[in-house]
Amino acid sequence: MELMDGMGSRRGALKQLKTQSEEGMANAVLTEDEEPLSPATRLFLQPRLSCYIVAVIGSGKRVDVDVIKKGLEDTLLRHPRFTSIQVLDERKGSGQHKWVRTNVVLENHLVIPDLDPEMESPDKFVEDYTSDLTKTTLDMSKPLWELHILNVPTAEAEATAIFRIHHSLGDGISLISLLLACTRKTTEPNSLPSMPERRKAVSRKGGFVLRFLMSIWWFMRLVWRSVVDIWLFLATGACYKDSETPIKGTEGVGSRPKRIVHCTLSLDDVKMVKTAMDSTINDVFLGVTSAGLSRYLNRRQRHGKDKAVDIEKQSLPSNIRLRAAVFVNIRPTPGVHALHNMMEKDKMDIKWGNRFGYVLLPFFVGQRDDPLDYVRKAKAIADKKKLSLEAFFTFSFSTVIINAMGIKAAADLAYKVLSNTTMSFSNIVGPTEEVSLCGHPMVYLAPSVYGHPHALTVHFVSYLNKVKMVLAVDENVVPDPHQLCADLADSLRLIKDAVIARQ
Numbered sequence: 001m002e003l004m005d006g007m008g009s010r011r012g013a014l015k016q017l018k019t020q021s022e023e024g025m026a027n028a029v030l031t032e033d034e035e036p037l038s039p040a041t042r043l044f045l046q047p048r049l050s051c052y053i054v055a056v057i058g059s060g061k062r063v064d065v066d067v068i069k070k071g072l073e074d075t076l077l078r079h080p081r082f083t084s085i086q087v088l089d090e091r092k093g094s095g096q097h098k099w100v101r102t103n104v105v106l107e108n109h110l111v112i113p114d115l116d117p118e119m120e121s122p123d124k125f126v127e128d129y130t131s132d133l134t135k136t137t138l139d140m141s142k143p144l145w146e147l148h149i150l151n152v153p154t155a156e157a158e159a160t161a162i163f164r165i166h167h168s169l170g171d172g173i174s175l176i177s178l179l180l181a182c183t184r185k186t187t188e189p190n191s192l193p194s195m196p197e198r199r200k201a202v203s204r205k206g207g208f209v210l211r212f213l214m215s216i217w218w219f220m221r222l223v224w225r226s227v228v229d230i231w232l233f234l235a236t237g238a239c240y241k242d243s244e245t246p247i248k249g250t251e252g253v254g255s256r257p258k259r260i261v262h263c264t265l266s267l268d269d270v271k272m273v274k275t276a277m278d279s280t281i282n283d284v285f286l287g288v289t290s291a292g293l294s295r296y297l298n299r300r301q302r303h304g305k306d307k308a309v310d311i312e313k314q315s316l317p318s319n320i321r322l323r324a325a326v327f328v329n330i331r332p333t334p335g336v337h338a339l340h341n342m343m344e345k346d347k348m349d350i351k352w353g354n355r356f357g358y359v360l361l362p363f364f365v366g367q368r369d370d371p372l373d374y375v376r377k378a379k380a381i382a383d384k385k386k387l388s389l390e391a392f393f394t395f396s397f398s399t400v401i402i403n404a405m406g407i408k409a410a411a412d413l414a415y416k417v418l419s420n421t422t423m424s425f426s427n428i429v430g431p432t433e434e435v436s437l438c439g440h441p442m443v444y445l446a447p448s449v450y451g452h453p454h455a456l457t458v459h460f461v462s463y464l465n466k467v468k469m470v471l472a473v474d475e476n477v478v479p480d481p482h483q484l485c486a487d488l489a490d491s492l493r494l495i496k497d498a499v500i501a502r503q
Contacts, residue, residue, distance in 0.1 A: 035099045037086065037168070039402045039410070040355060042097070044168040045086075046411035048254060051167035051451035052138070053175055056130060056260070058157030060441030063149045068161075069106055071438025072147070075182040077104055081169045082143055104143060111148045123154045127261065130162060134258045134450045134472075138166055145169065156264075157443045167449065171329055171356050176428055176447055183435035183442060193431035196462075221387055229390035233360060237413050241420045243321045245365075246300040247293070248422045249455030249477055258457075258472045261481045262446040263489055265467040269496045276499040277372065279379045282427050285460045286382060287375030288495065289425065290363045292488030293322070294374075297365060299487075320365040324425035325418055325454070327356045328391035357395035359385055360421060371494045372502075415453060423456040424449070430463035448472040458488075 037045075044051055076082045084099040119125060129150060138144045144166035151159045165175055185191045232240065242248060273284045298316050364377040401410040418424075428447065435442050445461055446468045455477035459470040469488060473481045 035080075035084075036089065037097050037099065038355070039399055039407070041168045042402075042407050043398070043411055043414060044166070045097075046407065048415045049411055049452065050137070051449055052134075053163075053165045053167055053172055053447060053449050054130065054133060054260060055163040055165070055176065055179060055445065055447040056126075056262070057161045057163070057437065057445055058154070058443035059159040059161060059437075060443050061158050062151050063159045063161060063440060065110070065112060065149060068147075068149065068438050068440070069110070071182070072106060076145075076178075077106065079178065082145055085143060086140065086168070102143065108142055109146045111146060113148075113150070115150060115152045117152055119152060122152045125152065126150055126154055126160050127259070130260050131257055133162065133164055134260070138164070159440075161437070161440075167451070171327065172426065172447070172449065173329055173428065176445075179437075179445075180431060180435070183431070183437045186434040186436045186441050189436070189439075193435045194433050196429055196432055218387075222389070225384055225387045226389040226393070229360070229385070229388045230393050233390060233394060233417070236360060236420045237417045239420075241321075242323055242422045243317075243319075245297055245320060245322060245422065247297065247456050247478055249419075249453060249474060253455050253474050253477065254451055254453040256474050256476060258448075258450040259475050259481050260446075260448050260450075260470065260472045261485055262444075262468050262470040263485045264444070265469055265489060265492055267462055267465045267467050269492060270467060273375065273492075273495055273499050276502070277375050277379065279375060280382070281462070283379040283382050284375060284492075284495075285427050286361075286363070286378035286425075288488060288492045289458055290365065290378055291368075291371060291374040291491035291495065292484070293363060294365050294367060295487040295491060296484045298367060299483075316366055318366060322363045322365050322423075323421045324361045324363060324423045324458075325421050326359045326361050326425050328359055330355050330357055330392065330395050355395070357391035357393065357398075358417075359388075359390050359394075360417075361385060361425065371491070371498045374491070375495060419453045422454070423458060424452065424454050425457075426459045428459065428461045430461055432464065434464060444468050446470045456484075 043049055080099070080101065083104050084101050086097045087100045089096050089098045115125075129148070133148070138146065146164050148162040148164070149159070150162070154160065163179065169175065170178070180193055180195075183193055185193060270281055270284050273279075273287075274281050277283070294316065297320075301316055362381060364374065364381075368374060398410050398414065401413060430445060442463075444466070445463055446459075447461060448459055448470050449457060450472055455474040457472040459468075459472075461468045461470065469485065471481055471485055471488075473484070475481070478484060
């Protein structure tokens, strides 16, 4: 009976969305504030690349809807992208669209199903509800975002809020930063979140001649790495494919629903490994992902997805090619203070929008006696990618294709590159202190994305002393996402134990 109630609640939410869709355009009142869509924004509106960001937020208390409405009116509804619709620019006669400000009816963007707080398996309900969202799209006649409020307690939170935002509104890092700019420190309700400081570059020491020679060597390596990476990118856009593994998507994977699961890791464990290996936190995440994928693929390769096996025994080929597409913001992401000031002034006076290139990041897959080898290999690969202009080239090349051949040709290229790789990967840095969204303490933040042609997307998000690892999978390809999540978490434990044993 509880299962039927849960299904009814999800159907009711979808029906509410349909009703709001019919009312959306009628409530829109156009203004004079207009701006053309950027090339990257137009790319995300193409049928095979229409992507959505889903941010699942755990609340430390039951959500007060009226308080949330007031908070949104003071924050997101003062951001131009969240109060604009995409309208065909008839003056240009080229089929291009522009952003036009509109009067927003907040109720049309809120979905609040009536739930039984005593339901059985509330965690499964929230997971299923989130997955159901990936089966639907947003109504183009109103601003492309919505907020779902699920007032049902789960194992981690007293309630759950789910933002769904179309990727055309901005790149993922900027949108998550915008959500954080809407939060305040729980201990200081008038203060914006504290974010970790960026590590400063270490200046080179030595005499003039030594610095000059080092600069020449650095430049030669930069040119070489860039040429190699650019060549591999072009080859991938043509025919250079990843190996066919059990986690590589098939044709049509982008349009299929995704299952979004997440688990919590210890940020202190990650930092301990980082310090011991003289690496970065991102290197550790890459190493953990490499180790976890090796464990999972080894299990699938040996005896199939349903049988318990000794995963320490090697059964994987030694030449697996497995790469992730990593999107890189070409311009610096606005900080939470800059975004807060922009919403205060209700004016787009900072650089905003999708302006990114992408990097094709190879992952080592195979069994190793020393778990630390995964971090060593990840660090070596990441160091090479840092010494490359691949992201700038991919952004510039896409812009040239759009201008010379049109948006469809650029979309076909992007789709081909993504289809020929295996997964997407991202690492997001969150606040170091507990924050509250409109007076509701945030227990966790678990963002993901769907709509792109990958069967697996991996996100790491740090917050307080924890890390949320978020997987979005096509269950036709990865039928046991919780097992994959456990393999990744176990890999961090094994790597940490190896560090302790070495001390």
